[in-house]
Amino acid sequence: MLIDTVFLFAAVLALFFYLRKWLPDAYCVIGVLYFCSVLPLTYFLHHFHPYDVFNWATWILLLYLTRERRPLLLGACLAVSVAIKFDTLLLPALYFLLRTQDWRTGRRVGLEDPLVCFATAFVFM
Secondary structure, X not given: OHHHHHXXXXXXXXXXXXXXXXXXXXXXXXXXXXXXXHHHHHHOOOOOOOOOHHHHHHHHHHXXXXXXXXXXXHHHHHHHHHHHOHHHHHHHHHHHHHHHHHHHHOOOOOOHHHHHHHHHHHHHO
């Protein structure tokens, strides 16, 4: 119960800082309050129980690292996340789509995309 509480608090803080990249602080608080208000609804559906707080915290962290384009930290966190639960296998595709925008502008991409995909596939195998 302590681990769930700690990671729930971390997920709420991470969500606030992730939303601050696009929105003013007032809207970030509204987003966090909405997230917290929907959490009790997961208890009513006992056949579908998506209460996995550690996975939420890692998803928010991975989306933040994808937006900030930090491939080394993204690869390390993605390896940990795939070891926990394999639903983050789709994130390298999102990272690749984000990086293909850079090809159109003429920036160099490098080996970051294959390394992120390799880290994910290596842990999943």
